[in-house]
Amino acid sequence: MEKPNDREMDLLTEEQWAIIGSVCYYTTKLPLTSIIAFKLVCKKWKSLVESPFCRDLYLSMYQNSYCSSWSFMCRGCETETMAHYGSDNWCLTRSLGSYISSFLAEKFENREGRVVAYTDVGLILIYVVTNQSFYVANPVSRQCVEILPHNHVMERFWILGIVTRTEDEVVLGYKVVLLEKKKNFTSFLIYSSETGSWSLETVSFPFTFIAQEFNNPISLNGKLHWLAHNPEYKDFLVSFDFYPSGDKGSDRCRVTPFPDLDKTTKFTRACTTCQGFLMYINIVSVAEVDKLCVWRLKSEGWQLVSEISTDIVTAGFDYIPLGMNPFDDKLVYFWRGNMEGQDLLSINLHIEEFMVHEELERSSDGRVLSSVGGPREIDYIKESYYSSFVLPRWLHPFPN
Numbered sequence: 001m002e003k004p005n006d007r008e009m010d011l012l013t014e015e016q017w018a019i020i021g022s023v024c025y026y027t028t029k030l031p032l033t034s035i036i037a038f039k040l041v042c043k044k045w046k047s048l049v050e051s052p053f054c055r056d057l058y059l060s061m062y063q064n065s066y067c068s069s070w071s072f073m074c075r076g077c078e079t080e081t082m083a084h085y086g087s088d089n090w091c092l093t094r095s096l097g098s099y100i101s102s103f104l105a106e107k108f109e110n111r112e113g114r115v116v117a118y119t120d121v122g123l124i125l126i127y128v129v130t131n132q133s134f135y136v137a138n139p140v141s142r143q144c145v146e147i148l149p150h151n152h153v154m155e156r157f158w159i160l161g162i163v164t165r166t167e168d169e170v171v172l173g174y175k176v177v178l179l180e181k182k183k184n185f186t187s188f189l190i191y192s193s194e195t196g197s198w199s200l201e202t203v204s205f206p207f208t209f210i211a212q213e214f215n216n217p218i219s220l221n222g223k224l225h226w227l228a229h230n231p232e233y234k235d236f237l238v239s240f241d242f243y244p245s246g247d248k249g250s251d252r253c254r255v256t257p258f259p260d261l262d263k264t265t266k267f268t269r270a271c272t273t274c275q276g277f278l279m280y281i282n283i284v285s286v287a288e289v290d291k292l293c294v295w296r297l298k299s300e301g302w303q304l305v306s307e308i309s310t311d312i313v314t315a316g317f318d319y320i321p322l323g324m325n326p327f328d329d330k331l332v333y334f335w336r337g338n339m340e341g342q343d344l345l346s347i348n349l350h351i352e353e354f355m356v357h358e359e360l361e362r363s364s365d366g367r368v369l370s371s372v373g374g375p376r377e378i379d380y381i382k383e384s385y386y387s388s389f390v391l392p393r394w395l396h397p398f399p400n
Helices: 014-027 032-038 043-049 052-061 096-107 378-383
Strands: 070-074 079-085 113-118 124-128 133-138 143-147 158-167 170-181 186-192 197-203 218-220 223-229 235-241 253-257 271-274 277-286 289-298 301-309 320-325 328-338 341-348 353-357 360-362 368-370 386-390
Touching: 070 096, 079 096, 079 320, 079 328, 096 113, 096 133, 113 158, 113 386, 124 158, 133 170, 158 218, 158 223, 218 271, 271 320, 271 386, 277 320, 320 386
Parallel strands: none
Antiparallel strands: 070 079, 070 386, 079 368, 113 124, 124 133, 133 143, 158 170, 170 186, 186 197, 218 223, 223 235, 235 253, 271 277, 277 289, 289 301, 320 328, 328 341, 341 353, 360 368
């Protein structure tokens, strides 16, 4: 197990290391929300807590833990539709959405800050309309970095999202990406945490696409994925790598048509994430039978991983998909709501069974599943997009 890389710590004696090892051992038995406080004691405590030694010890102790806290967030209205938390390495007593709303209320006056992107590493991207600044933040730890705007940035560019560079579950850097789409070219305006500055990059896509708006871009493994249409208005997925390796610098953009373009589908096309993969869910009519189909995006294209009949839902399928459990590839969640109420439905793809959940459920191991809210107008529900927001298993140092 690697020791801290701090120069002063390298000079410690074996006896001192034994003491530090004991301190780390008992410290890592605490929830991450408590460990955050240790970073505020002094610089040496901060260095120790953020060290690979402490991180590896912590992750080895919790390697069999179920998962971190996560939520489905409704894009546009910034509403938390479903939350899963408690009894994990963070030991949260309330949902991630409540942490986000309280952080925004404390940090920004008059609701000036709004979340424009979520990640699976605990970071959110916030945009402040009044001064056109961006903030990258962890709403649970309250760590936050302000990014000053580029000149006239919002007069020309769409906010595409945030991508991260990770190694061994530690965020090493991030990029905020804006996009300008013109008739003959496309440009990215990119802020990098490594350089601390904005840069403009003009790219040539090997295809023609139409996009009036970039709905629900998904950040995953250093890439951004978003839905686009070709001139015939056929849907396809655009994937762009913002952290390419040396041998892939010339192959950063990928275009993947959806696998059901020749079939009748029930839902507006959108993607979700699960276990580090991009997933696509829809109900497809196959030989006049409705099938719930799930695909996984692989290097060779879409791979069908599940196909089951919707007849298992005996009351009729008038739900919309939220997404997959980020840590469990057999669980898919659906939601419906109106002025009278709302329902959360989960389907186990492996055993082909469904469950309608209570508004608040607590498992035997202390996990809380909460269907906490969402838009009530049915037309808005059908047009909404949902993003998963996931906390990391470790409180990594915050890239500045």
